[in-house]
Amino acid sequence: MICISCPRGCELSVQGSSDNLIVTGxxxxxGREFAISETIRPQRFxxxxxxxxxxxxxxxxxxxxxxxxxxxxLKDLSLSLKSFCIDHEIELGQEVLRLGDAxxxxxxxxxxxxxxxx
Amino acid sequence: xxxxxxxxxxxxxxxxxxxxxxxxxxxxxSVVIIDREGxxxxxxxxxxxxxxxxxxxxxxxxGPWYAQIESDEVSRRPIExxxxxxxxxxxxxxxxxxxxxxxxxxxxxxxxxxxxxxxxCRERTSKQIAIHGTRPAGIFNAGTAQNMVNIHGILPGxxxxxxxxxxxxxxxxxRLSLEGCQVIGVYEAKSEPSGLARNIHQCLDDxxxxxxxxxxxxxxxxxxxxxxxxxxxxxxxxxxxxxxxxIVSCDTLVISVGLIAENELIKPLGVKMDKATSAPVTDQYSxxxxxxxxxxxxxxxxxxxxxxxxxxxxxxxxxxxxIARKASAGPAVQVxxxxxLAFVCPQVIRMPAGKVQLHFRPKKVLRDYMLTASQxxxxxxxxxxxxxxxxxxxxxxxxxxxxxxxxxxxxxSR
Ligand SMILES: Cc1cc2nc3c(=O)[nH]c(=O)nc-3n(C[C@H](O)[C@H](O)[C@H](O)COP(=O)(O)OP(=O)(O)OC[C@H]3O[C@@H](n4cnc5c(N)ncnc54)[C@H](O)[C@@H]3O)c2cc1C
Numbered sequence: 001m002i003c004i005s006c007p008r009g010c011e012l013s014v015q016g017s018s019d020n021l022i023v024t025g026x027x028x029x030x031g032r033e034f035a036i037s038e039t040i041r042p043q044r045f046x047x048x049x050x051x052x053x054x055x056x057x058x059x060x061x062x063x064x065x066x067x068x069x070x071x072x073x074l075k076d077l078s079l080s081l082k083s084f085c086i087d088h089e090i091e092l093g094q095e096v097l098r099l100g101d102a103x104x105x106x107x108x109x110x111x112x113x114x115x116x117x118x
Numbered sequence: 119x120x121x122x123x124x125x126x127x128x129x130x131x132x133x134x135x136x137x138x139x140x141x142x143x144x145x146x147x148s149v150v151i152i153d154r155e156g157x158x159x160x161x162x163x164x165x166x167x168x169x170x171x172x173x174x175x176x177x178x179x180x181g182p183w184y185a186q187i188e189s190d191e192v193s194r195r196p197i198e199x200x201x202x203x204x205x206x207x208x209x210x211x212x213x214x215x216x217x218x219x220x221x222x223x224x225x226x227x228x229x230x231x232x233x234x235x236x237x238x239c240r241e242r243t244s245k246q247i248a249i250h251g252t253r254p255a256g257i258f259n260a261g262t263a264q265n266m267v268n269i270h271g272i273l274p275g276x277x278x279x280x281x282x283x284x285x286x287x288x289x290x291x292x293r294l295s296l297e298g299c300q301v302i303g304v305y306e307a308k309s310e311p312s313g314l315a316r317n318i319h320q321c322l323d324d325x326x327x328x329x330x331x332x333x334x335x336x337x338x339x340x341x342x343x344x345x346x347x348x349x350x351x352x353x354x355x356x357x358x359x360x361x362x363x364x365i366v367s368c369d370t371l372v373i374s375v376g377l378i379a380e381n382e383l384i385k386p387l388g389v390k391m392d393k394a395t396s397a398p399v400t401d402q403y404s405x406x407x408x409x410x411x412x413x414x415x416x417x418x419x420x421x422x423x424x425x426x427x428x429x430x431x432x433x434x435x436x437x438x439x440x441i442a443r444k445a446s447a448g449p450a451v452q453v454x455x456x457x458x459l460a461f462v463c464p465q466v467i468r469m470p471a472g473k474v475q476l477h478f479r480p481k482k483v484l485r486d487y488m489l490t491a492s493q494x495x496x497x498x499x500x501x502x503x504x505x506x507x508x509x510x511x512x513x514x515x516x517x518x519x520x521x522x523x524x525x526x527x528x529x530x531s532r
Binding site for chain 1: 156157159163166167168169172178179180181182183185186187190267268269270271295296297298314315316318319320324325422423510
C-alpha cells in the first residue's frame with residue numbers, strides 16, 4: 001500500500017496478524033500508524049462544500065471533518081451534507097455542523113458583504 | 119486615467135502573490151496586489167481537498183484553509199488589495215513598470231518600481247490534444263469542473279469519463295464520486311500514471327474507480343449533449359492502435375492533460391524564456407532577465423506543493439523590495455542542466471549566492487541516482503535519490519560563492 005500521510009508516498013507493506021502487525025517500507029512513524037489503521041480500519045478526512053445564503057460573499061463554504069471518518073461512510077455523509085445551508089458569518093476553523101458523531105469545521109471564513117465596498 | 123504609485127506591485131492573489139506581498143511589505147515597501155477575482159486565494163479556493171501545508175504548518179489543511187491563513191496575514195499588513203481588477207497590459211517605464219487595469223472603478227494605471235507576476239497557470243484544453251468527433255455540451259477541463267462543483271455547487275454531469283491521470287484529474291474523480299456522479303474510469307495514454315501514487319490510492323482505489331493505462335479517448339459522440347466517447351489502446355508513442363476502439367457511454371468528459379504557466383502579459387516586454395518550463399528564465403530570487411520584473415509561483419514553474427510556492431515567493435518578495443530600492447542584482451551565472459532532467463529552476467544564479475535550492479523534474483523514472491552540481495570542477499552540491507519520478511518535483515541544495523563559472527549538473531544511475 002502507498003502511504004498518504006505526506007507527499008513522499010512511501011510504499012508500505014504489512015505482515016502479521018491484527019494484534020501484531022509488522023510494517024516495512026516506512027520512513028517515519030506516521031507511515032507505521034497509517035499502515036496499521038489502513039489494515040484495521042481505513043479512515044480519511046472528509047472535505048466537501050455546503051451552500052451559503054446570499055450576501056456572505058460566496059456561494060459555497062468549504063468544510064473539513066474535525067476527525068478522520070471511516071472510509072465506507074464518506075460517500076453517504078458527503079451526500080447528506082448537500083442539504084445544509086449556512087446563513088451567518090463564520091470564522092476559519094469554527095464548528096459549522098454535526099451529523100451524528102461527525103463534526104465539520106469551516107475551512108474559510110464568511111463575512112457579510114459591505115454594499116459600499118465597490 | 120486614475121493613477122497610483124507603489125514600490126512593489128503584485129499581479130495575482132493566489133498563494134504565490136500573497137506570500138510575495140507579505141515579505142515585500144515586511145521588508146518596508148509599499149505594496150499593492152491586483153487580482154481579477156472577488157476573493158483572494160487563487161486556485162486554492164477550489165482545491166477543497168486536504169493535504170496542503172504539511173511542510174509549512176505540519177498539518178493536513180485543505181486548500182481554502184491554507185488560503186484563508188495567508189489572506190488573514192495580508193489583511194494584518196498595510197497592503198492594498200484591488201479585487202475584481204484585471205491587469206490587461208504592462209509597459210516598461212524609465213523608473214519601473216506601468217500596469218493598465220480594468221476595475222469596478224474604471225480603467226486605471228498602477229506604477230511600480232518592481233513588479234511581481236504571480237498569475238499562476240492555466241490548463242491545456244481539448245483543442246490542444248487531438249480528439250475527433252462532435253463538440254457537444256459535457257466536455258470540461260478538470261479545473262473548470264472543479265470550479266463548477268466547489269465554487270458554484272453545480273454538478274457537471276451524472277456519468278463521467280476522465281482523460282488524463284494527472285493529480286487534478288485524480289482529485290476530480292474522487293470529488294465527483296463524493297458528489298454522487300458515477301465515474302466510469304480514468305484513461306491515460308501513457309503506460310505510467312502522471313499523478314502521485316498517493317493520489318491513485320486515495321482518489322481511485324478508495325472509490326473503486328478503474329485506471330486504464332495505455333488507453334486514450336479518440337472521439338466524442340453526441341449532438342446536443344455528450345452521449346459516449348470512443349476509447350482506444352495506444353502504442354508506445356501514444357498513438358491510438360486501429361481495431362482496439364471501444365464505445366463508453368457517458369454524459370461528461372473531464373480533461374486533465376496538464377498545466378501551462380500563464381505569462382502572456384510579460385512576453386511583449388521581451389523577457390527571456392526557457393523552453394523547458396515554457397516560462398521566463400529566473401534567478402534564485404525569481405527575478406527574470408528584466409531588472410525589477412519577477413515571476414513567482416506556478417507562472418515560474420508548475421510546482422507540486424503549495425508549501426514550496428509560498429517559500430520561494432517569500433524569497434521573491436523580499437528581493438523585489440530591495441530591487442525597488444535600487445539594490446544591484448549582481449552578476450548572473452548559468453545553470454547547465456543534464457539530459458536526464460526535464461528542467462531546472464532557477465536557470466541562472468546571481469552571485470554571491472550562498473545556499474540555493476534548485477528545483478527539477480526527471481524526464482523519466484530514475485532509480486538509484488546521484489546528482490552532482492559543480493562549478494569549475496569543484497563540487498558545490500550532491501544528493502542521492504533512491505527514486506526520481508516525473509510526477510514529483512525534487513530539489514538539490516547548492517552552495518555557490520566565489521566562482522563566476524557556470525554551474526553544471528551531472529547525474530548517474532548507480
Ligand atoms: C485547476 C488546478 C487545480 C490544482 N489543484 C492542486 C492541488 O490539488 N494540490 C496542489 O498542491 N496544487 C494544485 N494545483 C497547483 C496550484 O495551482 C498551486 O499549488 C498554487 O495554487 C499556485 O499558486 P499561484 O499563486 O502561483 O497561482 P494561482 O493560485 O493560480 O493564483 C493566480 C492568481 O492570479 C490571478 N490572475 C491571473 N491573471 C491575472 C490578470 N491578468 N489580472 C489579475 N489577476 C490575474 C488569478 O485570478 C489567481 O487568483 C492546481 C492548479 C490548478 C490550475
